[in-house]
Amino acid sequence: MEGNGKSIHITGKKTDVSLDPVTGRLRISHSGVKWEWAADYEPGFCTAEGNRLHFSDALEQEYIRRETGLGQEIVSRYSRFPGEKEISFETRIWLEEASEALHLEFLPVTGKERMAHICWPGPMAFDEARADWQTLLPLRQGLLIPNDWPSPLGRLPFGGRFGTADAYLPWFGQIREGEGYLLVCDTPANAGYEVFQREGGPTRVGIWLESSLGEMTARRFRLLLFSGCTYTDLCKAYRRIVREEGRLVTLEEKAVRLPSVRTLAGCSFLHKSVKTHVDPQSRFFDPEQPGKNDHLTPFADHAAHVRELTQAGAGPLYVHVDGWAQAGYDNCHPDACSVCGEAGGPEGLLDLMAAVHEGGGLLGLHDQYRDFYHHAPSYDPDLACQNPDGSLPGHAMWAGGPQNYLCTTQAGYFLRRNLARIGEAGIHPDCSYLDVFTCNEGDECANPRHRMTREDSYRLRCRSFFYLASQGILSSSEEVNDWAAGVQIFCHYAPYEFMMNPPGAPQPGLPVPLFNLVYHDCVIQPWMMEKTPEGGDYMLYALLNAGAPYLERDPAYPNIDGAFGGGEEMTLRERIRRCRTVSDLQRETVFAEMLLHEFVDGDPHRQRTLFSNGWEVRVNTREDTWEIWRDGSCVKSSSAQETEKGGE
Incomplete structure (x- = not known):
């Protein structure tokens, strides 16, 4: 037992770890390179009433260093806080012998309902304003922030919460002069990252933890340390973790169960809408121009358009259909179970599906099992997510007006019912789009009849995806x-992230495909193809990521989800040519791992990706040029395509 104020040490083959019991700060040396928590960081937590306490406020503290069968560890115990005598907890910091991963665990013991928010583990000191000091955030596809970047990141829509659009991956990392670390959250459901920046200055990243249904639970992290690394190395280390845990399921494996995966690969994407109705209580209702609140495009019009595109040489299409149900887009969910009559009914939708199939493509229907609209025939407040105090969270932002959130325990039942009902009308979609599930946070519900944690919510959302697969969808x-x-x-x-911001907005850092370096061969991702008002070309990023192209993308709401308009107009022939280039590459690489992304010679405008089957993409975002290589030879380029275009 130790607790005399001296630092407590544990060691491995390459790693030395010390904890200062007075400050609670951690210092790490890996292969002679030192990392430490920021000097002004104090481990702390907030109580249910919002009172702030530091770990060092505990009147009783105990520190134990010991050897276990797995390695060495430091256990710190804190209890008897002023005014909060019932709170006690432990932190466990242990160095795994086999991997030299440093595990950090927060373990509440008593008074779990009294702890609401915790700031631990701490942010690393990362204070030199240098371009070769880089922070890697899992914000959407990925973001690299040099430590001298001029523009701060700004407010994150989900507060940095893991499992949302703010964090496709449950980790962040930092690299300085080729030495780096990766902090992985093994219990991400009620956790996130927090960014501390100043304009033109350094970036620090810390962790926040929140209670679940009013009770703090155990939280676990692992810190991996690297020498001579790039951000690709950090991503590959995490991919190995996913593989070791049995969670890496590739598209090739998924295609064994669902052969239509191979049909989707190489499709150009169309996003189309049938019926729009905006409720007067919605934020998007326009009382000055009431004609904008209702719109209808019959299925027959969309079917004719699809056939025209096929005739024009667009190739196979994936057609996503919004507003196909009777109530219209974002209305009366979860009751999208009858086809819009005035748009042509089931017969019209079947003809649209036939048009898509004639061209070798697939059709998918928009659906929603989170937004629980008050106007839905099935609306019942007893099925909505309930806060611990009995209130029901909700708003009236979207087209359908007032809503709460459907408890995810009920989502699967409504999904099965709706598919059965439209199936009775002869509608069997190829694909189903379950809106917001992978963007918004998992929900929590304190209703004792269907109590649900955030972790449960994510698991139940996956269950809906599994159900679709069982139906061949x-x-x-x-x-x-x-x-x-x-x-x-x-x-x-x-x-x-920059694609979600209005044109001309300052970029918060450099875009890097962190998610695709882990999961490119696991999930098909379509990419915007616009030419922006500033002269940029999103096609370059579609190529770099070897994704699917959007041939047409009609926005569901104006100025939302990157739909800002105002870019360069292109002819249909040019749009098809560009999409066929991207879709041809995607068909070749859809089952291939992305092995590498890099900025060539450190130039952020010159980027390169490499895939496991020998395909390579090179782009120059300053000059808007691209090249596609295979096994060391250039097989296609923007300059060659322009020459072909000029010869037509």
Whole structure:
């Protein structure tokens, strides 16, 4: 037992770890390279009433260093806090002998309901304003922030929460002059990262933990240390973890169960809408121009358009259909179980599906099992997510007006019912898009009849994807995420953060495909193909990521989800040519691991990706040029395509 104020040490073959019991700060040396928590960080937590306490406030503290069968560890025990005598907890910091991973665990003992928010583990000191000091965030597809970057990141929509669009992956990392670390959250359901920045200055990243249904639970992390590394190395280390845990399920494996995965590969994507109705209580209702609140495009019009595109040489298409149900887009969910009559009814939808199939493509229907609209015939407040105080969270932002959130314990039942009902009308979709599941946080519900943690919610969302697979239906959702990658087939998009910001907005860092370096061969991701008002070309990023191209993407809401408009207009022939280039590459690489992404010679405008089957993409975002290579030879390029275009 130790507790005399001296640092406590544990050691491995390459790693030395010390804990200062006075400050609670951790210092690590790996292969002679030192890392330590920031000097102004104090481990602390907030109580249920919002009172802030530090670990060092505990009137009783105990520190134990010991050897176990797995390695060496430091156990710290804290109890008898001023005004909070019932709170006690432990931290366990142990160095795994086999891997030299450093495990960090927070273990509540008593007073679990009294702890609401914890800031631990601490942020690393990372204070030199240098370009070769880099922070890697899992924000959407991925973000690299040099430590001298001029523009701060700004507010994150989900507060950095793991499992949302703020964090496709449950980790972050930092690299300085080729030495780096990766902090992996093994219990990500009620946790996230917090970024500390100042303009033109360094970036620190810390962790926050929140209670689950009013009670703090055990939390676990692992810290991996690297020498001579790049961000690709960090991603590959995490991919190995996913594989070791049995969670890496590739598209090739998924295609064994669902052969239509191979049909989807190489499709160009169309996002189309049938019926729109905006409720007067919705944020998007326009009282000045009421004609904008209702819109209808019959199935027959979409079918004719699909046939025109096929005739024009667009190749196979994946057609996503919004607003196909009677109530219209984002209305009356979870009751999307009858086809819009005025748009042509089941017969019209079947003809649209036939048009898609004639061209060798697939059709998918938008659906929603989170937003629980008050106007839905099935609405019952007893099925909605309930806060511990009995209130029901909700809002009236989207087209359908007032809503709460459907408890995910009920989602699967409504999904099965709806598929059965439209099946009776002869509608058997190829694909089903379960909106927001992979973008928004998992929900919690304190209703004793269907109590649910956030971790339960993620598991139940995956169960809906599994059900779709059992019916031969390819599952899609809004974005991608680590917790869904083992079962999800494709998504609406998986963009870089800058693509979600208005044109001309300052970029928060450099876009890097962290998610695809882990999961490229596991989830199909379509990419926007616009030419931006500033002269950029999103096609370059579609090629770099060897994803599917959007031939047409009609926005569900204006100025939402990267739908800002105003870019360069292109002819249909040019759009098809560009999409066929991207879709041809995607067909060749869909089952291939992305082995590498790099900035060539450190130039952020010159980027290169390499795939496990020998395909390679090189782009120059300054000059808007690209090249596609195979086994060391250039097989296609923007310059060659322009020459072909000029000869037509």
